[in-house]
Amino acid sequence: MSADLTTRARRLYGEHPAHALVLLVSFVPALLALGQLLDERRIDVAKWLVGSAVLHDALLLPAYVLVDAAAVALWRRRPGRVAWLNFVRIPLAVSGMLLLVYSPEILGKAASFQDKTGRSTDPYLGHWLVVTAILAAGSAVWYLTRLAVVRRR
């Protein structure tokens, strides 16, 4: 392709023509697959596809960003001798992530769990609390160690 043509394509399209080629080629398998997906319960599948992006971008992310901002604001008011902020938000974030990933078990929503495994989901809430307690305890020990080091100086 001549340099002049490329420049003109750039002005009209906004990028090098290869950019369009890459994307258009990638749409072929994606659209074939979308066709198969929508051949299930069409409306519900569309809801799930759009919903998963919307739930993440408009609900989950703003929610945890707000919780984090609140923690930061609280910390700025009382920063302490050793900054405690990350000793709180790191175990909180990991615990929250585990809750999100394993929520059907932890919240007892996994309706078929009993039929499939012969066991109940009841222990999982306790297990998650134990894991959360371990994370919090690890963080607390680390924080107190740091505090002790700072105080001794």
Place this chain on the structure above:
Amino acid sequence: MSALQALTARVRENPPPGPFRPGFWRSPIRGPWLTSVFGAVLLVGVPIMFATGFVSYLAYNPWLPGNDGRHASGVLTFVPFHWPTSPSWGYRVTQGLHVTLGVMLAPVLLAKLWSVIPKLFVWPPAASPAHALERASLFLLVGGGIFTFVTGLLNVQYWYRFPGSFYVLHFYGAWVFISAFVAHAVLKVPHMRRAFRERRLRDELRVDLTHTEPEPFSPDGLVSATPAAPTISRRGALGLVALGSASAFVLTAPQVIGGPVRRLGLLAPRAGYDTGDGPNDFAVNITAASAGITDQAVADWSLTLLGGSTPKVITRADLLAMELHTVHLPIACVEGWSTGNQRWEGIRLRDLARLAGVDDPDSVFVESLQSGGEFGRGRLAGNQIDAGSSLLALRVNGTDLSPDHGFPARIIVPNNPGVRNTKWVARMTFET
């Protein structure tokens, strides 16, 4: 200047309030370097996920009639090789890797999405045809990606409220995701390489909070125009995500590794509990009660072998009087969990084929007493019938199968997805 151009310029220069304004996003560590690190992890992890997932599709022998209702759908279901029966632990490894890695990548995916969130609110929404096309692709990337992860995570926890068959949704969702992923990688890897050239990982890992500075600002980039004072270093943020992945590993992998470690997998669906040490005390997938296996059906049970000139009907006593073979094989489930090797005793499938009067079968159609369900019936391929350690098992670990493990008889085939090791087998049709 035309009226239209004037209007466009006005819209462009006046973004709506909130996240569309450049001053809204203030994280001082957000920038191309941090995004590149998460991107690099996904660049390795996602192809492994896709490859192990596709391998799992092949393990179901989708090319046999009835095994995949949509196999004729075309290029996305190509079968490059027929699924082998060795190594016997193969599916245990590939599917254990698939599910464990999937849970481990969840925090990386969340972090990656957080790192690029300002791009969702970029103003104007489409600055050029190229931009519009790329955003359409990004919708497929994010929508398809979250969809694939969510369906996978829900399935391994038995939360079945999918808008269709899990297999169809997860398989084709993954195709949407990987297509957009490859395009995204092709377009973004040059940016990633530049970011790593300008800021080496080794050096960045030495930078503590007090020395953390925002990356150089550029308009329309990821770096905040008005960064707040940092509250965590970049290495701290990476450490947070790494801790998330490590926790996911510790809490999930024990359901694959098994042994004494199994108790540690506190959140894994098939770990974190005492399995007991009886001969039938290994994990069950679908109890006899929920599969609708009644005492009466078991009492009346006999095995029907079809495919030869006349049907053969055999009782369990007849089967036990035949030559029994012993094999040591695991159960490895599509949900990622597996058991260690169990000692199975039963009749070789190839002996049953001969008994049915079929010399060299291409496949066998196995039907269970089980009522309903996607996997109450299925086909095994010729190589699986031929394998010397493929059995119709009657006993396990020195005793009769328990009802939950498929009494009176079940299939056990090396390197076979658990759900294809059909339980409560009632009828087998050998086909040529």
